[in-house]
Amino acid sequence: DVVMTQTPVSMSVSLGGQVSISCRSSQSLVHNNGNTYLSWYIQKPSQSPQLLIYKVSNRFSGISDRFSGSGSGTDFTLKISRVEPDDLGVYYCGQGTQYPWTFGGGTKLELK
Amino acid sequence: EVQLQESGPGLVKPSQSLSLTCSVTGYSITSNYWGWIRKFPGNKMEWIGHISYSGSTSYNPSLKSRISITRDTSKNQFFLQLNSVTTEDTATYYCARYNVGTSFGYWGQGVMVTVSS
16 A cells, blocks of 8 residues: 655644645655646544545635645655645545555644 | 535444445536545545446445445435445535636535444
8 A cells, every 4th residue: 555654743823824734645646647746635623524625736715825836756745834724634535546445644733 | 506415324333334425416417427535534535436417436446345326316416435444434424516727626515324233
């Protein structure tokens, strides 16, 4: 299975600040068709996970441009700018390139 | 707007079977892909499997011998059956619809399942 490693495990941020979350995969996430199926999700307290970013850098419908994804191959990053209170929660990366799909262990974003 | 709602027992005894239903409104399950994901106590998330618009299925090999995902297109529902459960199957179970590629764009609210005698 592809192992997804997220760092840091937790981090604290001031409102209005910027954060970066790293996600590394144990194998390249480039599919045979040339696409890279790396997604980012947030799970806010008492809510279901929500899709933020798909295929590395594409924002899902309704997602603020304060969220941006980048990376290639095995190294990926989620950046959040101008952090707002509603951004707090646990962030996950997930890969859908190779079966079985797998997720990172999560990064908890808290207020400083 | 597509909406998903899981239902099923919150408590299952060890060695028994877990059966969950995902009811979908606003979108036909004969289109797209529909999956099950679970989140364990703590933060670990695991993809369980999916059923396609045509009814074909894919399962996580770690669960393949114990799971079945089926559907009822007349009711616009799909189902998860997990056999021979143990305490390690205690988790919150989510159903979801795929977005572009293999991301999960729409999620149900989740159902917490505890395996305990």
